[in-house]
Amino acid sequence: MPHFDLAAVLTDEFRGWLLQGLLLSLELMATTWLLAVPLATFTALCRLSSLAPARWLGFVLVEGIRNIPLLVQLLFWYFAVPELLPESVRAWLYEHNAEFICAAGGLTLYTSAFMAEDIRSGIRAVPITQLEAARALGFSFLASMRRIVLPQAIRIIVPPLISQSLNLWKNTSVATVIGTAELMYQAQRVETASFRGVETFTLTTVAYLSVSLTITALAVWFQRRFPVRTA
Amino acid sequence: MKSLLNVSHWAAQLCVALAGLISVQSAAADQLADIRQKGELVCGVLGTDEPMSFIDPKTRSLVGYDVDLCAAVAKKIGVTPKPKQLAVAARIPELQQGRVDILAATLTHTKEREAVVDFSLNVFVTGQKVMVRRDSGITKVAQLAGKKVVTVKGGTQEPNMRKAVPTVDVVTFETAPQAFVALQQRKAAGFVNDEVSLLDAFGKLGDAQKDYVVLPDSISVEAIALGLRKGEPALKTLVNDALRELEQSGQAQQLFFKWFGPTSRLKYRTRSFKIDSDRI
Amino acid sequence: MIDIIDTYWLYFLVGQYPDGPLGGLVLTILLGFAALMLALPLGIALGLARVSERRWLQWPVTALVYIVRGTPLLMVIFWAYFFLPSVTGHKTGQFATMLTALVIFNGMYIAEIVRAGIQGIPKGQMECARSLGLSYSKAMRYVVLPQAARNMLPSFVNQFVTTLKETSLGYIIGLAEVSFVANQINTLLLTRPVAVFSTLALAYFILCFGLSRVAYFLEVRRNRQAT
Numbered sequence: 001m002p003h004f005d006l007a008a009v010l011t012d013e014f015r016g017w018l019l020q021g022l023l024l025s026l027e028l029m030a031t032t033w034l035l036a037v038p039l040a041t042f043t044a045l046c047r048l049s050s051l052a053p054a055r056w057l058g059f060v061l062v063e064g065i066r067n068i069p070l071l072v073q074l075l076f077w078y079f080a081v082p083e084l085l086p087e088s089v090r091a092w093l094y095e096h097n098a099e100f101i102c103a104a105g106g107l108t109l110y111t112s113a114f115m116a117e118d119i120r121s122g123i124r125a126v127p128i129t130q131l132e133a134a135r136a137l138g139f140s141f142l143a144s145m146r147r148i149v150l151p152q153a154i155r156i157i158v159p160p161l162i163s164q165s166l167n168l169w170k171n172t173s174v175a176t177v178i179g180t181a182e183l184m185y186q187a188q189r190v191e192t193a194s195f196r197g198v199e200t201f202t203l204t205t206v207a208y209l210s211v212s213l214t215i216t217a218l219a220v221w222f223q224r225r226f227p228v229r230t231a
Numbered sequence: 232m233k234s235l236l237n238v239s240h241w242a243a244q245l246c247v248a249l250a251g252l253i254s255v256q257s258a259a260a261d262q263l264a265d266i267r268q269k270g271e272l273v274c275g276v277l278g279t280d281e282p283m284s285f286i287d288p289k290t291r292s293l294v295g296y297d298v299d300l301c302a303a304v305a306k307k308i309g310v311t312p313k314p315k316q317l318a319v320a321a322r323i324p325e326l327q328q329g330r331v332d333i334l335a336a337t338l339t340h341t342k343e344r345e346a347v348v349d350f351s352l353n354v355f356v357t358g359q360k361v362m363v364r365r366d367s368g369i370t371k372v373a374q375l376a377g378k379k380v381v382t383v384k385g386g387t388q389e390p391n392m393r394k395a396v397p398t399v400d401v402v403t404f405e406t407a408p409q410a411f412v413a414l415q416q417r418k419a420a421g422f423v424n425d426e427v428s429l430l431d432a433f434g435k436l437g438d439a440q441k442d443y444v445v446l447p448d449s450i451s452v453e454a455i456a457l458g459l460r461k462g463e464p465a466l467k468t469l470v471n472d473a474l475r476e477l478e479q480s481g482q483a484q485q486l487f488f489k490w491f492g493p494t495s496r497l498k499y500r501t502r503s504f505k506i507d508s509d510r511i
Numbered sequence: 512m513i514d515i516i517d518t519y520w521l522y523f524l525v526g527q528y529p530d531g532p533l534g535g536l537v538l539t540i541l542l543g544f545a546a547l548m549l550a551l552p553l554g555i556a557l558g559l560a561r562v563s564e565r566r567w568l569q570w571p572v573t574a575l576v577y578i579v580r581g582t583p584l585l586m587v588i589f590w591a592y593f594f595l596p597s598v599t600g601h602k603t604g605q606f607a608t609m610l611t612a613l614v615i616f617n618g619m620y621i622a623e624i625v626r627a628g629i630q631g632i633p634k635g636q637m638e639c640a641r642s643l644g645l646s647y648s649k650a651m652r653y654v655v656l657p658q659a660a661r662n663m664l665p666s667f668v669n670q671f672v673t674t675l676k677e678t679s680l681g682y683i684i685g686l687a688e689v690s691f692v693a694n695q696i697n698t699l700l701l702t703r704p705v706a707v708f709s710t711l712a713l714a715y716f717i718l719c720f721g722l723s724r725v726a727y728f729l730e731v732r733r734n735r736q737a738t
Contacts, residue, residue, distance in 0.1 A: 067672070067719035068712045069679035072690055076712060079412060079697070080705040094418050099402060166581070173583035177683065179381070179402040179413070184585055189403075192320055192385045195347045197593045205586055212581030279698070288699055291527045315604075318685040321592075328596045330604065405683060408698030 009199045014190045021186030022207050025172045028100065028182055032107040032168060037161075039108065040115035045145065047120055058116070065113035070106070070174050077106040078178035103175035103182075111168045115161060122157035123149055155228050162219040169211055183207060263308070263465040266332055271313045274301035275331035275458075278316035279406040281431045282490040282497070283337045283355075296490040297335035300354055300457065300474075303482070304333065307473035318405060320385025323348055326458055333470070334458030337425065339387045340511050351457040351470045353511075356504040358449030359391055361421040362414065362429050365444050369420060372448050375399050380421040381414055383407040387453065388423045395450040408432075421446075425453055427497060434496025454511045471509075478506040512706040519696050523710075526687040532606070534687030536714060542606070542688065543675040546613035550674075551667075553614060554621025559651065561626045572622075579619045584677055588612040592684060605686040609678070617674055624666045628659035661733060668726035672719045679715075689714060 009015075046058030065073070082090050082098065093101060126149050134144035176185040187204040191197050266272055276284035276297050284295035293314045305312035314335075317325055322336045326348060340350040361380065363369045369378075376398045382388040384403040392401055404410045407424055411432050414422040422429070429445050436443060457474075459467050477483040483506050491499045516523070526534015533541070560572040579587065591612040632655050640650035679690040693711040697704055 063720060063723075064716065067676075067716045067723060069676040069690070069715060071679040071682060072708065072712055072715060075690075075694070076708045079409075079416070080708045082416060082418075083705060090417070098418055170581075170583040173585045174680070176585075177405055179404055181402070184583070185403075188320055188384055189389075193390070195323065197324055197589070201586065201589050201593065205582055205590070208583055208586060209578065209581045213577065216577060216581065279695070286527070286695060288522075291522055292531060293527075316685055316687070318683070321685060324593065328593075330596065406694070406698070409694065412698065412704065 004199060005196065006199050006202070008196050009190055009194050009203060014194060014200075017186045017190055018183070018203060018207070021181060021183035024100075024180070025169075025182040025184075026211070028103060028107065028172045028175065028180070029165075029169050031104045032111055032172075033165060035104070035108040036112040036115055036168070039112040040119055043112060043116035044119035044123065045142075047116070048123060050141070062113045062116055065109055066117075070110050070171055071177060073110055074103060074106040074174060074178050078102040099175075099178055099180040102178060103172075103180040107168065107171060107175070110171070111164060114167070115164050118160035118164060119153070119157050121160075122153040125156045126152045155226050158222055158226070159219055162215060162222065166212060166215045166219075169215060170208070173208075261465055262332065262460060262463045263469060266308060266310055266466070269310070271311045272301065272305040272308060272333065273313045273315050273331045274298075274305075275317045275322055275325055275334045275336050276301065276314045277319060277322075277336045278314075279408055280337050280428055281435075282495060283427065284314070284335070296355070296486060297337065299486055299489075300477075301333070301335045303477055304457070304470050304473045307476070308469060318385065319383050319407070322385070322458065326460055329460075333466075336458070337428075337455055338458045339453045340456045340509065341387060342511070347461070349459040349461050349463070349467055350509055351459060351467065352474045352506050352509045353454040353456050353504065354474065354506055355427070355455040357426045357453050357455065359388060359423060359451045359453055360426050360429055360449055361392075361423050361446045362433065362443055363421045363446060364414075364417070365442055367420055370446070372396060372446055372450060375421055378420040379418070380423055381410040381419040382423040383410055387451070391451040392423050423450070425455075427491065430497045434498075454509075456509060474506050512710055515696070515700070515703065515706050516710060522696065523689065523692055523714075526692055532604075532687065534689075535692050536689045536718075538606075538686075539675065539678045539688045540718070542609060542613070542678045542681070543671065546610055546617060546678075547667075547671050547674050549610070549614045550617040550621055553618035555625050557618060557622035558625025558629065561622055562629050576619045576622055579616060580623075584612065584616050585680055585683065587616050588680060588684060591615070605681065605684050608684060609681045609686050613674060613677060616677070617670060620670060620673075621667070624663050624670065625659070628663040628666075629655060631662055632659050661736075665726045665730040665733065668722060668729060672722045672726070675719055675722070676715065 009018075043058050043061050046054040047062070049055055049058075078099070081102070082093060085093070123145075130152065131144055131149055134148040135141070139147065172182055173184040175182050176188065179185070183204060187200055191200045194200065274297075276293060276295070278284050278286055278293055280295075282295050284293060284297040286292070287294045293316065298312075298314050301314055302312040315331055317331070317336060319336075322334050322338060323344070325331050326334050334348075338344075338350075340353065344350075361372055361375065363375075369375060372395055375396050377400070379400045379402060380392060381402050381404065382392065384405060389401050389403055392399055401423075402413070402419065404413065407428060410424075411422055413419055422432075424432075426445070426449070433440060433443060433445060457470060459470065474483075477486070484502060487499075487502045489495075491497045491502075493500060522535065524535045525537050526532070528534065528537075557572055557576065560568045561576065563569050588609065591608045595608055595611060629651075636654055636658065637650055640654040641647070645653070678688050681688045682691045682694065685691070690711060693707055697707040700707065
């Protein structure tokens with residue numbers, strides 16, 4: 001094996017590709033996160049609702065998604081779902097970077113299922129008396145959730161949510177199988193062109209780790225600054 | 232005198248053994264001896280590139296032109312052939328690391344690759360072309376400027392396409408058939424691959440053939456050869472000898488017609504090359 | 512969908528076996544099971560190191576756990592792929608590569624489960640055991656870990672479910688596990704992607720949902736026993 005030569009993969013061209021990939025990965029994570037959190041909250045509230053159909057919907061969403069690998073879901077979203085869409089929607093999709101949209105869609109559903117469970121545990125950790133008191137004072141279910149329960153639940157929810165965000169960051173790498181040109185895809189491209197796997201993957205690992213460790217540091221900071229208050 | 236020869240012979244063997252221990256990556260000085268000792272020749276094949284190498288759905292085993300070539304080389308060495316499926320992007324790394332002995336994986340002989348692997352005589356010559364949908368109105372490769380094309384990861388398709396049309400948008404997938412599915416689903420305007428693979432995919436379309444057309448201009452000429460690790464002269468000589476024998480006995484021609492001739496999906500009537508040189 | 516299952520069920524189940532290496536759903540299950548079995552001792556050892564009082568043990572292991580958990584599994588797979596032959600001197604196949612990557616990756620997660628399990632046992636237990644004359648390791652082995660194990664069991668089953676899902680990434684290095692096989696079937700058929708991928712999704716769902724129900728019942732039983 002030729003000796004380790006980082007300069008070989010740091011040429012302008014390769015560096016440009018890797019940087020493009022890193023930016024797209026970050027974009028994918030941000031888009032997914034902004035869509036997944038509201039969806040997860042909705043699903044969590046469904047599972048906690050007093051209406052049986054809502055509970056059932058939440059259960060199906062969570063268990064259906066959590067038990068199928070992300071790879072399979074992404075393949076399904078990219079190769080199977082567009083075929084079910086009406087012609088005009090499909091044409092629009094293909095004009096507008098279908099790889100990114102399908103990756104974001106699949107990742108959003110996948111991440112939201114896990115986040116929903118963490119949000120649900122967080123809400124359940126708030127003593128039921130809070131909700132009962134709020135209802136007794138005249139708040140509707142949704143209003144009591146929004147004004148009384150959720151704000152208290154947030155401290156409990158945030159650490160596992162940050163952990164799910166870390167998983168999301170790592171999961172963006174799987175999008176390479178549906179042609180999304182994120183960091184892992186570009187790393188494979190650089191490796192093919194340069195014949196230098198070890199150097200390419202060292203750089204890529206460092207790129208992933210820098211974001212991962214930032215997220216982990218954020219989690220540690222949050223738990224120190226806002227520790228969970230026990231009743 | 233004899234004892235001196237014995238000592239130097241023994242010393243040479245010791246050096247070889249030490250070299251093998253120290254440099255694990257570059258295997259022992261004679262891969263051919265290794266293969267003979269193992270009793271099998273592990274050939275890296277794609278398994279997803281009909282008819283070069285693919286999985287027969289009925290027998291679920293690996294078959295194809297490349298697989299047959301592997302068998303011929305193995306027969307010459309006197310061992311059993313063992314085809315092993317690889318991803319396109321994994322071909323050269325797996326050869327370099329010694330996971331396979333030889334590559335029979337639709338590997339194009341290029342100048343860049345010569346720095347890392349050795350090549351046998353060319354076993355196939357084809358061009359890379361683009362398949363488009365008839366209703367896209369595209370008749371020349373240059374019209375793909377600014378449009379999206381799909382192909383497989385880790386091959387020469389992407390760089391060749393970008394060289395031919397600098398403003399094209401290339402999206403790659405793990406296997407060529409998967410890229411073809413993307414074309415059929417209208418996710419891209421064109422599908423780039425070796426002419427042989429394109430014609431095979433075209434043949435599989437059946438009735439849908441009227442909706443597709445393979446553009447006549449080639450974006451490159453691909454000389455496909457077997458891949459060998461660098462620094463293995465004995466193996467390389469033997470492989471080339473085996474290939475020359477195939478050509479001279481007429482078996483190479485038969486093999487060509489078996490997989491690419493009038494009875495196949497490709498329906499080539501003549502063979503435009505001979506297995507006799509490794510020039511590119 | 513029924514006709515696809517009807518025609519391809521054997522290929523889906525075992526891949527090319529016996530005309531080639533084992534593949535399909537059977538490979539997925541075997542790989543997942545083997546990975547978890549090997550990851551358990553690694554995870555327990557690392558978990559114990561994580562709670563250890565000895566700084567020289569705790570810090571490097573903590574760093575290792577953070578690094579591996581911060582790296583995507585796909586990256587770990589590529590590393591195993593490129594490094595393994597140099598390290599072991601053997602030419603490793605895709606199965607060994609995938610197994611190694613899964614064992615290392617899941618070992619780190621199990622280390623965290625073990626750490627949380629041990630730290631969830633009241634400190635009093637360890638203190639009592641030590642004051643009764645047991646050494647640290649004996650106290651761990653006979654007092655703390657057995658109690659922690661019952662707490663950790665649902666998490667271990669969940670980790671098994673996760674491992675089964677992770678085997679799908681073998682697809683990218685050409686390992687013929689069930690997702691790869693499904694893709695082969697899809698490219699053979701070309702016109703039935705929805706049916707093929709739905710079958711694949713269903714297979715995983717039945718497997719993983721079944722196991723996660725087992726974890727759920729274990730957890731319910733544990734909560735009942737605790738009260």
